Amino acid sequence: MKIPEKTVRRLSLYYRCLYFLSQQGAYNLSSKSLADLLELEPAQVRKDLSYFGQFGKKGKGYDVLELKNEIAKILGLEKGRKVAIIGIGNLGNALLSFKGFEVLGFQVVAIFDNSPNKIGKKYHGKICQDISAFPAIVRREKIDIAILTVPTESAQEVARLVSNSGIKAILNFAPAHLNVPKGVAVSNIDLAVELKSLSYFAGQKQ
Amino acid sequence: MKIPEKTVRRLSLYYRCLYFLSQQGAYNLSSKSLADLLELEPAQVRKDLSYFGQFGKKGKGYDVLELKNEIAKILGLEKGRKVAIIGIGNLGNALLSFKGFEVLGFQVVAIFDNSPNKIGKKYHGKICQDISAFPAIVRREKIDIAILTVPTESAQEVARLVSNSGIKAILNFAPAHLNVPKGVAVSNIDLAVELKSLSYFAGQKQ
Known part of the structure; x- marks a missing residue:
């Protein structure tokens, strides 16, 4: 069964929420509470989770730690995914300097560029x-x-090139819309697009 | 008239597209072509633009440079928006090392933290x-x-604190859902959420 990309993305948001709640000592949560925390509808939360089985008990809600661990399993977070960074310019370097990957359970194992000036050189130890x-x-x-x-x-x-190499997941920081084959997922982060949208709202009077 | 946040976000995508096309020497574009490039519906493009007036000519499409400049005006891109970065940890530092802000027409004018170990110290010249x-x-x-x-x-x-200080636009990298007053726009970038969603797709068989 094909799971909608938006459902997977929300699972990741549920995980973030449950992780934080479990750290604060919460042990039980209704779908309504989880939905409220993320400004979603409870029915949406229940539908997203229903793709993956039966979670929680009618009228009793979810066990926070259990649901967190189940979502981690669905997302494969225990797998220690290996990451490559392609493009060691200004932004690539800033990302490489970010020490959060390991904390998140991701490992940057290789970095790439096409410039003869960069190939063979070390950047942040790689x-x-x-x-x-x-x-x-x-x-x-x-x-x-x-x-x-x-x-x-x-x-x-x-x-x-990346898709043809068998990679199924791309995090794209390049300011471009990518066309990829079916079965390859792309998440886009474009700082410029975000800043430029915010520029509009910064100019609005209350 | 209140413009939907999603419309503003798409305007920023149209701008990116038109900017790139104009650099490549394109001078005319139909709403269908613009929509195709972004995997949207032509009606969506026309509706988004119609909030701001009449663009292009029936059956003739848009003048690329003119539409790009109109959108720049709508978004206030010529204003040189001033930016503050709050939280000079690992990610804040990585962002500060990113030289793209000025290129994009945004100026980082102040940086903040609450740690006595950081206050008064210089980070990337600030x-x-x-x-x-x-x-x-x-x-x-x-x-x-x-x-x-x-x-x-x-x-x-x-x-x-930020909302109460009169700021209308927040770019949030913190892994949390923010509740803000009406009239304040929030864009969220959470590397962890993106990577964790992609972890799911990385584990899928074709």
């Missing part, structure tokens, strides 16, 4: 590899997720 | 200020947009 070696390194290192921080002009071409 | 001085500095520096890179536990409290 040697930049030639993008043309990407397919071979994906197989050898069993890379799960590719993070794209390449210029707009090359984004689509790199996305094709 | 002196970290005490968060308690935030309202006064917002007024003095005419800050438009606040970027939140604070821990989950303090995110809601900081969002309240």
Whole structure:
């Protein structure tokens, strides 16, 4: 059964919420409370979870720790996914300097660029590899997720290379809409798009 | 008239697309082509633009440069919005090292934290200020947009302080859902949520 991308994304939000609640010592939660915390409808929460089985008890709600662990299992969070960063420019470097990946259970195992000035050089302790070696390194290192921080002009071409290498999940920071084959998921983070939308709201009078 | 947040966000995507097309020398574009490039419906594009007036000509499409400039005006992109970053931890530092803000026309004018170890120190050339001085500095520096890179536990409290200081636009990197007053727009970027969703798709067989 194909699960909608939006459902998977919300699962990730439920996980974040449950993780935080469990840390605060909460042990029980209704679908209404979970929905309220995220400004969603309770029916939405129940529908999303129903794709994966039966959680919680009628009138009793969810066990916080149990549901958190079940969602972790669904998302494969215990798997320690391996990540490659492609494009070691300004943004790629900023990302590499971010120490949060390991904390989140993700491991940056390889970094790539196509510039002869960068290939072979070390960035934050990792040697930049030639993008043309990407397919071979994906197989050898069993890379799960590719993070794209390449210029707009090359984004689509790199996305094709990444998809053809068997990668199923792309986190795209390039300011471009990527066309990818079915079965490949793309999440887009574009700081410029977010800032430019916010520019509109910054200019609104109350 | 209140414009839907999603419309504003799409305007920012149209702008990105038109900017790139104009650089490539395109001068004319139909709503269908623009929609196709972003995997949207042409009617959606026309509806979004209709909030702001009459663009393009029946059967002739849009003038690329003209529409790009009109959207820039709507979003206030020529205004040079001033940005504050709150929370100078790992992620805040990575963001500060990102040189793209100026290129995008945004200016980081102040950075804040609440830790005595950080206040008064320089980070990437900017002196970290005490968060308690935030309202006064917002007024003095005419800050438009606040970027939140604070821990989950303090995110809601900081969002309240920011909203009360008259800021209308928040870019939230904290892994928390923020409740803000009406008239304040929040864009959320949560690397963990994106990576955790992608972890699911990385584990799917074709």
